[in-house]
Amino acid sequence: ASAEALAAAEARQLRLTKPAGSLGRLEEIGNRLAAIADACPPPLPARAVIGLFAGDHGVCAQGVSPWPQEVTVQMALNIASGGAAINAIARQVGAEVWVTDVGVAAEVPEHPGIRARNVRRGTRDFTVEPALTRDEARAALEVGIEAANEAIDAGADVLLTGEMGIGNTTPASALIAVFSRLHVTTVTGRGAGADDDMLTRKVRVIDDALTLHRPDPADPLGVLAAVGGLEHAALAGFILGAAARRIPVIIDGVIAASAACVAAGFDESVTGYLIAGHAGVEPGIKAALTWLDLQPLVDLDLRLGEGTGAALALPTVQAAARILSEMATFDSAGVAEG
C-alpha cells in the first residue's frame, strides 16, 4: 500500500464540501482504497466477486456442530443455484458469487455454478491427527490464489470472502487462538447454533488439539495443516492472491478472519489490503481483527457466514471511493468554509 496516495487522499478529504472528518469511517475506507490502488482518487471498486469456498471437517466426529455434515454439499448446491442468503444479498449489491469445492466430503455433482477443485474430501479429525498434510494445505492455498487471479483477470476490482462448511468455526477458532496467542475460551463461540454443552466441547476439542500438535505461528503452513480447514486455506490464498495484485479484499466472519490471520502469517503486509466488513457475533472475530489491526464497518448481529457481512459492506466501500472521486471541492462549488 502506498503512503503517498494515502497522504494525498487525506489532504483531498479536507478540500471536499463537508466539515473535516464528518464522514467518519467512510473517509478512512476511502483513504485505504487510495493507498491500495496507489492512486488518489482511487478507482471505484465496481466489479465484485465473492470467492466462496466449501469444505468439510473431520473434527465434526467430535460433535462440534448441531448440523449434519451433508448440509455442506446441500448448501453448496443451494448457493450455486442462487437460493441462499448470500445470493439474495449479492444480487442486491451487484456482486458475483463464485462457488469452489475445495474440500467437501460428499461427492459434489457437476454443476455449472461450482468450480471443482476438491483437494481432499474433508479434513482429518485434528483431535487424532493433523487435519491436512502440508502438501494438501499448500494445494488448498493454491486453489484460493488461482481463484483470486481468475476473478481479477475476468475484471474483478474488489474481492469478498465467502465460505460454507459445517463445523468450520471450530478450526477457525483454533487458527485464531494460535495466531492471536489468546486462550481458546476467549476466541470460541457458538457458530451456527451450538448450545452450552456443545460450546464446552468445542473449547475442549480445540484445547486438546493445540496441546497435541503445538502449532507454531511462525510456520503458517504447518498451522493450517495441523488444525485448519481446506476452505480456510483457500481463503488465505484468495487474500494473498488479491494483495499480490493490489486488489482490496472485504472480509467478514470468523472463518474469513482466521484465514486473514493465516495470510498475514505468510506476509504481514496483506493486512493493508483488507477491509473488515462486519463485526459478527463470534468472539474469535474480534480477537482476529484486533490482531490484524482492523475495525469492522458494520455490525448487524449476523452469524450466518457465506460472506453475508462482506457483501452488505460492499456499497459502503464503493461509496467511500465515490466520495473521493465525485465530490466537489470548496473551491469548485463556491462554498464558504467554516
Added chain:
Amino acid sequence: ASAEALAAAEARQLRLTKPAGSLGRLEEIGNRLAAIADACPPPLPARAVIGLFAGDHGVCAQGVSPWPQEVTVQMALNIASGGAAINAIARQVGAEVWVTDVGVAAEVPEHPGIRARNVRRGTRDFTVEPALTRDEARAALEVGIEAANEAIDAGADVLLTGEMGIGNTTPASALIAVFSRLHVTTVTGRGAGADDDMLTRKVRVIDDALTLHRPDPADPLGVLAAVGGLEHAALAGFILGAAARRIPVIIDGVIAASAACVAAGFDESVTGYLIAGHAGVEPGIKAALTWLDLQPLVDLDLRLGEGTGAALALPTVQAAARILSEMATFDSAGVAEG
C-alpha cells in the same frame, strides 16, 4: 402496520435455508417491511427518493454554528448540481435526491434540481420570539407531505430523509428535549464542528428558549412553531405523508430523528413505518431513537447529515426484503435441518 404479515414473515424466516435468527438485524428489518406493506414476502423497496429539505435558522444570530449562513444556499446548489456527499452515495445506492427549498434565508436561484417551496426566508431567532407562526409551521409540514405524495406517485416505494441547514442541530436538539423530556445537555452535541464554548452556548440558548416558550409536547404544531425549523417541519410532514401511504421511511441523523419525534407527536403509529438507518455522533439521536423505540442499523461515525446515513443503510434494507422473497426454503432446496 399489519400484525398478520409480521407473524407470517417471522414464520417464513424459520423456513429459509439458514440457522434460525442467523441474519440478525436483517431479519428484523425484513419482518418490519412485511408489516408495513401488509404482505409476506414484502415487495422489494427498489425505487428510493431522498427528500432533502433546506432551511435557515434565526438562532444562528446567537453563534451556534461555526459555518456562515450563506453555506445553506451554496450547499443546496451544490447538492442540486450533484457535487455533495449525499449525491455520491445516492449514485452508489441508486437513490434519487429531491432538493426542496422550504426555508432558505437567501434567495435561491432557479435551478432545475431545486423544488421552490419557500415558506419563509429562515426562521426567527427563537431565543427572542417563536421561530415560526403556527400557520408557517403547518405550511412547512404540508410541503413535506406534498413531497412524499409526489415521490410516491412518481413510483417511489421507499423514502429517505435528508436535510441541509446551517445551525439546524440547535432546533433539532430543542425538539428532542421537548419530546423525550430529557435535559438539554443530554441531547445537545457539536453538530458540524462546534467547539467547547459553542457547545456550552448551544445548551444555554436552547435552555433559555424552552424556559421562554414552555412548548407542550401534546401540541406538536406548537412545539414546531416555538423552537423548530422549516426543514424539521417539512421532514415531519414527509414522514407523515409516507406513513399514510404505507411506505417505509429510512431516517438518519439528529434532524431526521427530531422530525420523527414531531411526526410521532401528531400520530404515534408512524413509528411503525420508520427504519433508523444510522446511529450518528450527535447525542440527540440516541435520545430520540430510544423515545421512538428504534435501533439504528449502522454506525459509521458520520456527522454530516444530508441523509448520508439513511442512504448508506438503503442496500441493507433492500437486502432484508430480498431475503424473505428470494431465499430457498429447507424443503424447496432439499437441505437438512439442524
